[in-house]
Amino acid sequence: MATVLGFYNYWVVIVLMMAGLYILISRYNLIKKMIGLSIFQTSIFYLYISIGKVENGTAPILNDDPATIYSNPLPHVLILTAIVVGVATTAVALALSVRIYENYGTIEEDEIRALNAGEHEL
Amino acid sequence: MMDQLPALQVMLPMTMAPLIVLIRNPKWSWLLATLATGAACLVSCLLLMQVIDGSVIRYAIGGWEAPTGIEFYIDRANAGVALLVTGVSFVTLIYAYHSIQHGIDSSRHYLFYTGWLLCTTGLIGMVITGDAFNVFVFLEISSLSTYMLVAFGSDRRALVASFRYLVIGSIGASFILLGIGFLYAATGTLNMVDLAMRIPTTESPRAVLVAFSFLTVGVMIKAAVFPLHGWLLSAYHHAPIAVTAFLAGTATKVSLYILVRMFFSVFGEAYSFEQLFLNWVLLPAAIAGFLTMSLVAIYQTDLRRMLAYSSVAQIGYIIAGISLATQQGLTAAVVHMFNHGMVKAALFMAVGCILYRVGHTHIPSLQRLISRMPFTVTAFIIAGLGLIGVPLTVGFVSKFSLIQALMERGWWAAAVLILVSSVMATAYVGRVIYLLLFRESRSETAGMTGVNEAPLLMLAPLYALLALSVYFGVFGSQTLRLAAGAAQTLLGGYQ
Amino acid sequence: MKIYPRQHHRVLQVITRLMVPFVLMFGLYVQFHGDYGPGGGFQAGVIFASAFILYGLIFGLHRTRKVLPPSTLRWLVSFGVLLYAGTGLLTMLLGGNLLDYDVLASNPLSGQHWGIFAVELGVGITVTSVMISLFYGFASKR
Numbered sequence: 001m002a003t004v005l006g007f008y009n010y011w012v013v014i015v016l017m018m019a020g021l022y023i024l025i026s027r028y029n030l031i032k033k034m035i036g037l038s039i040f041q042t043s044i045f046y047l048y049i050s051i052g053k054v055e056n057g058t059a060p061i062l063n064d065d066p067a068t069i070y071s072n073p074l075p076h077v078l079i080l081t082a083i084v085v086g087v088a089t090t091a092v093a094l095a096l097s098v099r100i101y102e103n104y105g106t107i108e109e110d111e112i113r114a115l116n117a118g119e120h121e122l
Numbered sequence: 123m124m125d126q127l128p129a130l131q132v133m134l135p136m137t138m139a140p141l142i143v144l145i146r147n148p149k150w151s152w153l154l155a156t157l158a159t160g161a162a163c164l165v166s167c168l169l170l171m172q173v174i175d176g177s178v179i180r181y182a183i184g185g186w187e188a189p190t191g192i193e194f195y196i197d198r199a200n201a202g203v204a205l206l207v208t209g210v211s212f213v214t215l216i217y218a219y220h221s222i223q224h225g226i227d228s229s230r231h232y233l234f235y236t237g238w239l240l241c242t243t244g245l246i247g248m249v250i251t252g253d254a255f256n257v258f259v260f261l262e263i264s265s266l267s268t269y270m271l272v273a274f275g276s277d278r279r280a281l282v283a284s285f286r287y288l289v290i291g292s293i294g295a296s297f298i299l300l301g302i303g304f305l306y307a308a309t310g311t312l313n314m315v316d317l318a319m320r321i322p323t324t325e326s327p328r329a330v331l332v333a334f335s336f337l338t339v340g341v342m343i344k345a346a347v348f349p350l351h352g353w354l355l356s357a358y359h360h361a362p363i364a365v366t367a368f369l370a371g372t373a374t375k376v377s378l379y380i381l382v383r384m385f386f387s388v389f390g391e392a393y394s395f396e397q398l399f400l401n402w403v404l405l406p407a408a409i410a411g412f413l414t415m416s417l418v419a420i421y422q423t424d425l426r427r428m429l430a431y432s433s434v435a436q437i438g439y440i441i442a443g444i445s446l447a448t449q450q451g452l453t454a455a456v457v458h459m460f461n462h463g464m465v466k467a468a469l470f471m472a473v474g475c476i477l478y479r480v481g482h483t484h485i486p487s488l489q490r491l492i493s494r495m496p497f498t499v500t501a502f503i504i505a506g507l508g509l510i511g512v513p514l515t516v517g518f519v520s521k522f523s524l525i526q527a528l529m530e531r532g533w534w535a536a537a538v539l540i541l542v543s544s545v546m547a548t549a550y551v552g553r554v555i556y557l558l559l560f561r562e563s564r565s566e567t568a569g570m571t572g573v574n575e576a577p578l579l580m581l582a583p584l585y586a587l588l589a590l591s592v593y594f595g596v597f598g599s600q601t602l603r604l605a606a607g608a609a610q611t612l613l614g615g616y617q
Numbered sequence: 618m619k620i621y622p623r624q625h626h627r628v629l630q631v632i633t634r635l636m637v638p639f640v641l642m643f644g645l646y647v648q649f650h651g652d653y654g655p656g657g658g659f660q661a662g663v664i665f666a667s668a669f670i671l672y673g674l675i676f677g678l679h680r681t682r683k684v685l686p687p688s689t690l691r692w693l694v695s696f697g698v699l700l701y702a703g704t705g706l707l708t709m710l711l712g713g714n715l716l717d718y719d720v721l722a723s724n725p726l727s728g729q730h731w732g733i734f735a736v737e738l739g740v741g742i743t744v745t746s747v748m749i750s751l752f753y754g755f756a757s758k759r
């Protein structure tokens with residue numbers, strides 16, 4: 001039991017990741033797919049942030065007491081970059097969805113596939 | 123200034139990209155983009171000359187020495203890949219000027235060139251960086267701009283292709299991010315040289331194993347290794363043809379380089395291949411890839427789609443070379459990486475010339491095109507022979523050395539299967555060449571009136587690339603010697 | 618996006634008018650405090666942009682566009698990246714490595730200070746203008 005609860009951050013990551021992947025695979029709607037992808041990416045952000053925590057560590061801001069234990073700031077810096085990348089990915093995907101909607105009149109993947117199959121190959 | 127070259131290589135295209143957004147004139151933005159990639163190409167030439175003797179350049183960004191800071195790490199293996207990226211980018215960018223006139227509104231051309239430059243920046247950065255997390259950042263820079271470039275395709279299906287690529291590519295990139303996270307948790311460093319030193323003595327080998335699995339799958343998605351190639355087919359088919367030529371020559375090759383770097387330098391050959399038996403994962407995937415994809419390519423009626431299938435098959439050959447994990451196998455893989463990059467880019471460029479004049483790439487309707495577009499068709503035939511691997515072409519050099527390497531290891535069956543796949547390549551390329559040269563029936567040549575040769579600005583870069591590939595084919599021993607050096611560097615790990 | 622008639626949502630409008638200066642101020646604080654404490658261009662850019670987005674949600678796109686036209690935004694996006702890249706090129710011209718701020722001033726300490734200031738400003742400007750551009754781009758679709 002202790003091993004299960006002791007690693008609760010990993011369990012949260014696994015549950016979030018699987019939920020995201022499941023949405024990504026099972027939904028046809030492009031926006032829902034993007035929601036799944038975002039959840040999937042968020043789970044990775046969470047993993048990074050949770051492994052940066054040091055027991056009894058404070059925020060990594062230098063103070064005068066030499067005995068202070070700091071949390072590791074590097075994973076946070078890294079994941080800040082990854083979050084920005086995630087935002088950019090979402091923006092590109094939404095822009096594409098808008099363009100797809102303008103061109104096809106739908107954002108359901110199965111309907112788009114049917115429309116594509118109807119077009120003569122040129 | 124010479125010691126600033128590694129940074130300059132990345133900064134040139136990166137600085138030009140926002141300038142082009144400010145200028146917005148289609149002609150000027152093309153000219154500036156071409157100049158920037160041309161200069162970057164020159165810089166990679168100079169860098170390759172500096173490290174060709176096996177030396178290493180380590181460039182500390184911000185003056186912070188590794189492993190504290192981020193560094194660019196350049197040896198003869200990745201200097202060559204950087205030269206391939208900048209060279210193909212430069213050549214296809216010249217070609218793109220006419221090629222994107224149809225289909226893309228001229229008011230949006232500047233966005234196209236901005237995306238192109240950012241993609242080049244990302245690809246060069248991925249190759250020369252010595253920091254694992256930086257690989258992810260540059261990978262995303264190149265991927266996001268690639269999604270944008272693919273969506274520029276004239277057909278509305280380009281949008282769907284781009285979206286699919288975005289979803290699969292993001293999953294791949296997230297896997298890579300996850301792998302890097304586990305590596306950092308297990309070793310406490312992100313510098314690749316430092317990682318290579320710390321991985322063998324880590325206290326948590328299980329985390330390293332997890333990191334290894336995630337990184338392998340993530341990079342294999344990006345490299346379109348069979349059976350993770352789904353995104354490549356529709357993206358190559360529907361993207362603007364100049365983009366397809368650019369990506370076919372660079373993007374998958376860069377990912378394959380990352381794969382090799384990871385297997386041999388970061389984790390080490392002993393870990394990847396002796397402890398984990400990676401070759402029993404890679405080799406079946408490679409063989410299944412080149413057999414099925416070559417077979418499917420025979421039945422394609424669209425020239426672009428046929429070449430896309432063939433690309434996946436060729437990646438199979440490279441993976442087969444990597445899975446050997448010997449000096450010879452890796453040499454063959456490196457040579458094939460370069461040769462296929464050049465040949466496939468040239469083929470897509472020739473197809474682009476056809477698309478530019480004829481308006482479609484439906485194979486049966488292209489009968490006896492040689493009477494209308496002699497130079498384009500000649501170029502296609504030369505490049506096509508290179509793809510099959512006819513003697514005196516680059517394809518022969520790399521396939522011959524690959525088969526030699528397989529036989530040396532005693533994997534006869536795999537060598538025979540490569541020959542079988544080559545026969546299939548002869549079938550699909552030969553069928554197209556036959557149709558381009560001769561007429562089968564009189565009925566299907568309508569719509570060809572008024573079709574004439576492609577403009578010089580499209581043919582010149584195409585022939586320049588072909589001349590280079592023919593040179594490397596005829597003087598194959600030189601190419602092999604250079605690749606052997608690169609393979610030796612990769613196998614040796616970090617000093 | 619539906620633009621609500623002005624007489625409705627009086628409470629929201631008043632609160633927004635009150636909030637926007639403070640949000641902008643907080644954004645600037647995070648931006649310029651970032652070289653010594655927690656903060657920096659990314660966070661500040663998003664906070665700064667959120668003020669404009671809030672204003673746009675309540676008072677409509679039309680009025681926001683008057684304050685910050687899309688053409689200015691496009692210029693700002695490039696300017697931020699150029700500021701970053703320009704700082705990098707400047708350090709190279711002055712004889713240091715890429716983004717080695719030590720060479721920017723007479724002593725390394727103030728050099729580091731100026732360098733990180735310029736780079737974070739570039740990041741902040743770009744993030745702000747990209748976020749607002751995204752809002753404009755999607756909000757103007759029907």
